[in-house]
Amino acid sequence: MTPDFANFLAHCQQRVQQALPSLLGNIGSEYADADASSSLQRLGEASIYSVLNGGKRVRASLVYATAQALGHDSRAGLDDIASAIEMIHAYSLVHDDLPAMDDDDLRRGKPTCHIAYDEATAILVGDALQARAFEVIATLPGTNAEAKLALIQQLSAAAGPRGMVGGQAIDLAAVNQQLDLAALQTMHQLKTGALIRVAIAMGATWCEADQQQLAALDRYGKAIGLSFQVQDDIIDIESNTETLGKTQGADQALNKPTFPALLGIDGAKQLAQDLHAEALQALTGFDERAAPLRDLSHYIIARQH
Amino acid sequence: MTPDFANFLAHCQQRVQQALPSLLGNIGSEYADADASSSLQRLGEASIYSVLNGGKRVRASLVYATAQALGHDSRAGLDDIASAIEMIHAYSLVHDDLPAMDDDDLRRGKPTCHIAYDEATAILVGDALQARAFEVIATLPGTNAEAKLALIQQLSAAAGPRGMVGGQAIDLAAVNQQLDLAALQTMHQLKTGALIRVAIAMGATWCEADQQQLAALDRYGKAIGLSFQVQDDIIDIESNTETLGKTQGADQALNKPTFPALLGIDGAKQLAQDLHAEALQALTGFDERAAPLRDLSHYIIARQH
Numbered sequence: 001m002t003p004d005f006a007n008f009l010a011h012c013q014q015r016v017q018q019a020l021p022s023l024l025g026n027i028g029s030e031y032a033d034a035d036a037s038s039s040l041q042r043l044g045e046a047s048i049y050s051v052l053n054g055g056k057r058v059r060a061s062l063v064y065a066t067a068q069a070l071g072h073d074s075r076a077g078l079d080d081i082a083s084a085i086e087m088i089h090a091y092s093l094v095h096d097d098l099p100a101m102d103d104d105d106l107r108r109g110k111p112t113c114h115i116a117y118d119e120a121t122a123i124l125v126g127d128a129l130q131a132r133a134f135e136v137i138a139t140l141p142g143t144n145a146e147a148k149l150a151l152i153q154q155l156s157a158a159a160g161p162r163g164m165v166g167g168q169a170i171d172l173a174a175v176n177q178q179l180d181l182a183a184l185q186t187m188h189q190l191k192t193g194a195l196i197r198v199a200i201a202m203g204a205t206w207c208e209a210d211q212q213q214l215a216a217l218d219r220y221g222k223a224i225g226l227s228f229q230v231q232d233d234i235i236d237i238e239s240n241t242e243t244l245g246k247t248q249g250a251d252q253a254l255n256k257p258t259f260p261a262l263l264g265i266d267g268a269k270q271l272a273q274d275l276h277a278e279a280l281q282a283l284t285g286f287d288e289r290a291a292p293l294r295d296l297s298h299y300i301i302a303r304q305h
Numbered sequence: 306m307t308p309d310f311a312n313f314l315a316h317c318q319q320r321v322q323q324a325l326p327s328l329l330g331n332i333g334s335e336y337a338d339a340d341a342s343s344s345l346q347r348l349g350e351a352s353i354y355s356v357l358n359g360g361k362r363v364r365a366s367l368v369y370a371t372a373q374a375l376g377h378d379s380r381a382g383l384d385d386i387a388s389a390i391e392m393i394h395a396y397s398l399v400h401d402d403l404p405a406m407d408d409d410d411l412r413r414g415k416p417t418c419h420i421a422y423d424e425a426t427a428i429l430v431g432d433a434l435q436a437r438a439f440e441v442i443a444t445l446p447g448t449n450a451e452a453k454l455a456l457i458q459q460l461s462a463a464a465g466p467r468g469m470v471g472g473q474a475i476d477l478a479a480v481n482q483q484l485d486l487a488a489l490q491t492m493h494q495l496k497t498g499a500l501i502r503v504a505i506a507m508g509a510t511w512c513e514a515d516q517q518q519l520a521a522l523d524r525y526g527k528a529i530g531l532s533f534q535v536q537d538d539i540i541d542i543e544s545n546t547e548t549l550g551k552t553q554g555a556d557q558a559l560n561k562p563t564f565p566a567l568l569g570i571d572g573a574k575q576l577a578q579d580l581h582a583e584a585l586q587a588l589t590g591f592d593e594r595a596a597p598l599r600d601l602s603h604y605i606i607a608r609q610h
Contacts, residue, residue, distance in 0.1 A: 027466050036491040039478040040471050047466065095432060098405075100424035119405035120477050123428070124470050127400060127435065131465030134439045138457040145450035152443040152457055160436030161332050161352065165429050166345050172425050173344040186341040 001302075005295040009061060016060040016086055019079040020051050023136055024087075024129075042117075046125045047132075050113045051090040058228070058300065059085045059199040065292035066203030066217060069283075077140045081151065081206055084133040085199050088159050091129035092195075094122050096168065130159070140206075151202050158198035167191025171256070179257040185226065192232075193225030212285070219282035224297050227275035231301050233258040234268050239305060272301040306607075310600040314366060321365040321391055324384040325356050328441055329392075329434075347422075351430045352437075355418045356395040363533070363605065364390045364504040370597035371508030371522060374588075382445045386456065386511060389438040390504050393464050396434035397500075399427050401473065435464070456507050463503035472496025476561070484562040490531065497537075498530030517590070524587035529602050532580035536606050538563040539573050544610060577606040 001009075024047045028040025060082035067073045097104040097112040098119065105115050114122035137151050157163055167190030174187065200221040204214050237260050259268040279297040283290050306314075329352045333345025365387035372378045402409040402417040403424065410420050419427035442456050462468055472495030479492060505526040509519055542565055564573040584602040588595050 024466075027471065031491055033485070033488040033491055035479065035482065035484055035488045036475050039475040040466065042478070043466055043471060043474040091432075095428055098428060100403075100419075100428060114405075121474070123400055123403060123405060124474050124477070126432070127396075127473075128466040128470040130432065130435050131461050131468075131470060134457060135461035135465055138454055138461055145454045149443055149450045149454055149457075152439060152454075156436050156440035156443055160440055161329075161345065161348055161433040163436075165433040165436060166332065166348060168432075169348040169426070169429050170341050170344040172429070173347070174340065177340065179340055180338070183338045183340045186336055186338055 001299065002295065005292065005299070008065070008292045008295070009057075009299070012061040012064045012082075013057045015064070015079055016057050016082045017052060019083045020086065021048050023080070023083050024048050024051065024132065043121070043124060043128060046113060046117045046121050047128055049116060050094050050122075050125050051086060051129065053090070053093075053110060054108045055086070055089070056303070057082075057086065058296070059089055059196060061292070061296060062196065062199040062221075063203040065290075065296055066200050067207045069217075069286050069290035069293050070204065070207040070209055070213065071289060072207035075207060077142060077206060078203070080136050080140055081202055082199075084136040084155065085195065085202065087129040087133040087136070088155065088164070089195060091126040091133075092159075092164055092168070094129070095126040098122060101168075101172070133159075147206060147208075150205050154198050154201050154205065158194040163190055163194035163198075164192075167194065174257055177257070181262055184257050184259065184262060188226060188229040189222075192229045193222065196225040196228055197221035216282050216285055220279045220293065220297070223275045223279040223282065224300055227272050227279070227297070228300050230259045230268055230272045230275065231303065233260055234265065234272065235303070235305060237265065276301050306604065307600065310597065310604070313370070313597045313600070314362075314604070317366040317369045317387075318362045320369070320384055321362050321387045322357060324388045325391065326353050328385070328388050329353050329356065329437065348426070348429060348433060351418060351422045351426050352433055354421060355399050355427075355430050356391060356434070358395070358398075358415060359413045360391070360394070361608070362387075362391065363601070364394055364501060366597070366601060367501065367504040367526075368508040370595075370601055371505050372512045374522075374591050374595035374598050375509065375512040375514055375518065376594060377512035380512060382447060382511060383508070385441050385445055386507055387504075389441040389460065390500065390507065392434045392438040392441070393460065393469070394500060396431040396438075397469055397473070399434070400431040403427060406473075406477070438464075452511060452513075455510050459503050459506050459510065463499040468495055468499035468503075469497075472499065479562055482562070486567055489562050489564065489567060493531060493534040494527075497534045498527065501530040501533055502526035521587050521590055525584045525598065525602070528580045528584040528587065529605055532577050532584070532602070533605050535564045535573055535577045535580065536608065538565055539570065539577065540608070540610060542570065581606050 025044050027044040028037040031037040063078060063082040064073060067075060067078050093107060094113045096102050097107060098114055104112055113125055134152060137148060137155060140148050167187050170187040171191055200217050204217045263271060276297050280294055283293060330349050332349040333342040336342040368383060368387040372380060372383055398412060399418045401407050402412060403419055409417055418430055439457060442453060442460060445453050472492050475492040476496055505522050509522050568576060581602050585599055588598060
């Protein structure tokens with residue numbers, strides 16, 4: 001990682017970590033009643049606990065990097081957009097970790113929401129984070145209603161049954177099944193890819209990218225969305241529990257299909273490299289301001305956790 | 306129930322029941338892969354199962370009745386708005402019925418989603434319905450981006466931690482606790498009231514109500530939102546399991562606070578009547594086209610299931 005990119009990433013993380021608590025906290029204080037207000041405060045705390053879980057903020061960074069590539073990195077509203085996408089991501093992790101789903105007690109070395117709080121709270125935290133994400137986008141600064149509406153169209157499609165939730169449904173059904181490569185790619189394009197891709201699309205829409213830029217950035221987004229999951233599968237095999245903060249080989253234990261299982265570890269690594277090359281290729285029309293986007297693609301396939 | 310109102314209600318139910326399946330179905334058919342496509346189809350089916358559960362469609366009817374009161378009952382988009390609100394309502398029931406929440410096996414005499422399918426599917430169905438509701442609003446017909454954005458602001462606020470989900474959080478914490486009347490009212494204003502109120506507000510916004518009409522309709526909405534819950538509590542005590550389609554006295558069994566517990570059954574019935582009078586009072590500025598709104602208020606406090 002170059003010093004410039006390390007700085008960029010730290011800066012993005014700092015921006016979104018700062019924005020999230022103020023977007024989620026301070027609920028319940030409007031009620032004089034102690035019972036009502038303490039329950040709402042607890043919901044707010046559990047929501048903040050779940051979004052501030054030491055994540056790498058790849059999706060938030062993609063929003064900022066896209067804005068920078070388009071010359072608009074100081075545009076108002078980027079923190080809100082980045083936060084809303086991280087809320088959707090966090091909600092999906094909270095629900096995914098539930099006993100009825102992947103049943104994970106640890107997430108990045110910390111107790112998952114239903115362990116730190118309880119299962120009912122974790123269900124509600126996920127539900128609250130999703131609603132709040134759309135509210136944050138709907139109340140973005142500025143008067144461009146068309147652009148805000150476009151963002152909501154993009155985010156709701158990416159998060160819904162034809163996007164992330166659909167991918168989860170395929171993933172659930174895939175336990176103990178032999179998926180072929182096409183099915184595996186479809187599952188990941190929806191489960192992980194859709195939200196990564198939409199982070200770029202939303203950044204691009206908010207920064208008024210033209211049609212050609214939108215198409216190029218979407219090719220980039222599609223490539224890194226998939227390489228992200230390929231690398232996740234590789235990490236799951238190669239890392240140990242301590243580095244990963246979750247039970248190592250969890251997907252293998254659940255007999256879930258993975259890219260290394262289908263392609264071998266070397267085949268999976270080659271695929272990750274090919275997708276990185278594809279991502280860089282998509283950005284050839286952009287100048288040096290797209291450096292963070294290029295670095296993010298490399299970061300995604302080089303990370304070890 | 307007058308014949309006119311019975312017709313109105315049947316017509317509303319028919320409209321929304323017809324709109325919902327086409328808004329939720331037909332996912333997965335775009336994938337040639339059999340595994341991916343069957344998982345997505347199952348998610349779609351489970352979503353349709355959960356929204357087409359014989360509900361009374363009070364929220365949908367309020368959208369139509371508000372439009373009629375404003376002289377715009379044939380405006381394009383009302384079916385989508387009504388459906389989106391019913392999706393949010395249905396998702397909240399699916400999650401509320403989960404074992405970690407109220408643990409209900411029956412809903413209106415039919416197996417709840419996690420019984421008919423499984424728990425993981427029920428979690429995903431709720432998540433998918435919420436995302437889809439916002440997508441439906443974001444893609445309403447017509448070019449009025451400002452109005453669509455206003456609807457999304459209203460719906461996300463009503464569904465989120467300061468609305469419905471917040472009410473659920475207070476409700477959960479209230480098991481085995483003695484809430485006073487103020488806390489009980491806050492809980493219900495959020496848990497049930499917010500979505501009922503927003504159904505009216507969204508209908509009014511979409512039909513371009515003026516400020517005075519919006520304020521009057523919101524007073525109406527606030528009154529019936531609360532009377533709805535008071536009557537639910539009364540029904541819970543007076544009905545038997547067969548009529549209700551769920552275990553009778555479930556809330557009492559869970560030691561949840563109820564209006565009859567706090568006010569006595571006669572006191573609760575008086576409160577319902579007072580709220581009905583308040584609702585009618587709020588509508589004095591409207592002509593005979595508001596008859597369905599008036600009838601709905603009466604229907605809410607007169608229903609026995």
